[in-house]
Each structure stands twice: as C-alpha cells, then as structure tokens.
Amino acid sequence: MRILVVGAGAVGGYFGGRLAAAGRDVTFLVRAQRAEELKRTGLVIRSPRGDLTLRDVKTIQASDTAEPFDLIVLSCKAYSLDDAVKAFAPFVGPSTAILPLLNGMAHIDALKEKFDASQVLGGQCVIAATLNREREIVHLNDLHSITFGELAGGSSDRSRAIDEALQGAGFDVAASESILQQMWAKWVFLATLAASTCLFRASVGDILAAPDGRRVIEGFLSECRAVSAHNGYPMGEDFVARVSGTLFAEGSPMTASMLRDVENRSRIEADHILGDLIRRGGVEQHNDAQLSLLRLAYNHLKAYEARQAREA
Known part of the structure; x- marks a missing residue:
C-alpha cells in the first residue's frame, strides 16, 4: 500500500515516521524547506516509546507529479485544511482513501464536498507531540494511537486492508465500526x-x-x-x-x-x-x-x- 502523509510535523511526522521505519511505503508531502531539513538531518523522533532517526525520507511537493496513492493520511490544523487539500488533491485517484486525523467534524464535510464521499474515512489520533528548535519530533508521553473506520459504519475490505497496513508499526491502531460515535x-x-x-x-x-x-x-x-x-x-x-x-x-x-x-x-x-x-x-x-x-x-x-x- 502506497501511503502519502500530508506534512511531516509533530503528528504526521510521528506516525508517518513509525510507518516508514516499519518498512511501509511512505511518502511525505512537504514544502521545500521541510524537504531540505529532512534531507539534511533526517526525520528524528524523541519518544518514551523509543527514539528514531530515519534517513533517506521519501518526500514529494505539491508541484511534483506522481501516481495516485492508495491512502492519504491528513493531520494538519483545521485552519490549514484548504491549503492541504489543494496540495494533495493531484495525488488522489478513484480508489484513494483519505484518512483525516483532525478533531471535530467540519473537515469531514469539507472533504466530502471536494472528493467523492465514499473516499473519505473517519479517523482520530491520540498523541501529545511537538517540534523542538532542532525540528525534531518530541513525543511528550506514552500515548500514540490511531482509530479509523468507514463513515457509514461497519467493516469493509478497504478498512481491513488499511488496518493491516498500519498494524505493527510501533503505535496503537484500532479499526472501528462506529467511528463517528x-x-x-x-x-x-x-x-x-x-x-x-x-x-x-x-x-x-x-x-x-x-x-x-x-x-x-x-x-x-x-x-x-x-x-x-x-x-x-x-x-x-x-x-x-x-x-x-x-x-x-x-x-x-x-x-x-x-x-x-x-x-x-x-x-x-x-x-x-x-x-x-x-x-x-x-x-x-x-x-x-x-x-x-x-x-x-x-x-x-x-x-x-x-x-x-x-x-x-
């Protein structure tokens, strides 16, 4: 499964970094400055669950071209959603699943207006993390989990495939049959x-x-x-x-x-x-x-x- 993580900040960088370290095919959609930082120092995670320095991080920028990804993980702030959507929209294909990890519900409405509603999953994460002055990801406690599911409820072949791709990457994952609740x-x-x-x-x-x-x-x-x-x-x-x-x-x-x-x-x-x-x-x-x-x-x-x- 080809996974695009939008951004390489505290949240996206943490989960995407763990996935990449576990051998998943992960690419980070970043701006030029962040791409240069990652090329120079790698993606660095400081965590009670284990530190990580990931070299040769795969990145892409909004102006680049690439085949559509299977899964897009979105973890931006709500006020950056419009810009994020414009950046990753070219990498969405007919079978791409979009997994937002934002809080609240307005982003779900916005994504369903922009893309086919069936492509949008429900999701949430639990983590406390920040970027320090060295642009390293600092994980502040032991909690690090992603919960996701189909907005219509229940399970599906797609959700089971995503669950399989996310499992075993060094953080907690749960596929929910009632994600909206x-x-x-x-x-x-x-x-x-x-x-x-x-x-x-x-x-x-x-x-x-x-x-x-x-x-x-x-x-x-x-x-x-x-x-x-x-x-x-x-x-x-x-x-x-x-x-x-x-x-x-x-x-x-x-x-x-x-x-x-x-x-x-x-x-x-x-x-x-x-x-x-x-x-x-x-x-x-x-x-x-x-x-x-x-x-x-x-x-x-x-x-x-x-x-x-x-x-x-």
Whole structure:
C-alpha cells in the first residue's frame, strides 16, 4: 500500500515516521524547506516509546507529479485544511482513501464536498507531540494511537486492508465500526477541556481550586453533550464516568493544546472546535444577557483572534 502523509510535523511526522521505519511505503508531502531539513538531518523522533532517526525520507511537493496513492493520511490544523487539500488533491485517484486525523467534524464535510464521499474515512489520533528548535519530533508521553473506520459504519475490505497496513508499526491502531460515535466523544471531551482551560487561562487543577470551577466545567460538559445528542450521538453516563477522571482531577496540570497555542500567541482552532459545535445546535438559546458557557468561551477566543489580527 502506497501511503502519502500530508506534512511531516509533530503528528504526521510521528506516525508517518513509525510507518516508514516499519518498512511501509511512505511518502511525505512537504514544502521545500521541510524537504531540505529532512534531507539534511533526517526525520528524528524523541519518544518514551523509543527514539528514531530515519534517513533517506521519501518526500514529494505539491508541484511534483506522481501516481495516485492508495491512502492519504491528513493531520494538519483545521485552519490549514484548504491549503492541504489543494496540495494533495493531484495525488488522489478513484480508489484513494483519505484518512483525516483532525478533531471535530467540519473537515469531514469539507472533504466530502471536494472528493467523492465514499473516499473519505473517519479517523482520530491520540498523541501529545511537538517540534523542538532542532525540528525534531518530541513525543511528550506514552500515548500514540490511531482509530479509523468507514463513515457509514461497519467493516469493509478497504478498512481491513488499511488496518493491516498500519498494524505493527510501533503505535496503537484500532479499526472501528462506529467511528463517528468515537469522533463525537473525543470532540465533546476536547471542547470541554479547551473551553474550560482557555476561558480561565488555567489548568484543570487550578480551575477546580476556584470556588465555582467544578460547576463551570460541568456546565461545559453538559452543553457539549447536548450538542452531540442533538446530532444523534448521545454520550451516556459511561462516557461521563470515563472523562471525569481527567476533567475533574484535583491538582491536575492538564490544559488543552489550544490554551498552549494562545499562550504562545499562535493560531487557534476556535471555529473548528467550539464555533462549529455551537453551529450544530442542541444548546438552549439564550438572550444577549445570558450567553451559554460555550458561546462565552467561543467569544473569548474570537476576541483573542481579533487582537492577534490587529497586532500582526
């Protein structure tokens, strides 16, 4: 199976690098500067699960020509999706499968509009990784997994073939027969975490130390669950019990990656993670004097974006 990984940053570089090291036929779609970096120093991963330096990395650029790939793995930020689609579109053929690892759901709609809907898979990943100053991929904890599946549910020859190609590459892989339910579950959790930690500009532990901190996190979780249920993906008490150990852990230093982006004065995915959740409905409408918690957090982040644009 010929695999194209779009980008060689923290997420795409990690999973693509592991796949390439395991002998899979992997090519990275990168810009000229990143291609030169990889040629000069190789693809370097620093990880508790084992370091890796991969030489002679196969790369391609958007202006190049190549036969269509069997699988395209997409792991860009939501605000870079349009540019990413333009870059990899020439490498999509009639039988190409597109596996996005973005959070939320708006990217699924966008990909289905651009390509044949049957070519788009559902997917998600769990990993904490970043690029350091040397442009090495630094894996920050033990978690590294990909879950994927057919958007229509169930299994297929295609999903089984992809599962076989991804297995045994040094990270966890699961083929799901209900990937949309799992994607919504992750979205609800991440939106709750992002809204809470960004609004307070604090970790989970610090929020819980505030007089009404727990109530606010509970409010966010309730609103996010309401949206999910409104769209046909209810999150029951088993889900609440599962995420509560993280969202209500006393003294926890956990923050959302979106807060780290805010603190670094970087671009954020406010529209994709919170704005689109609000747009999909399910939260009781409030008058202007009684904004829902989700709308309050979203407006907080949009004000941040406005300031960033003004100061750019």
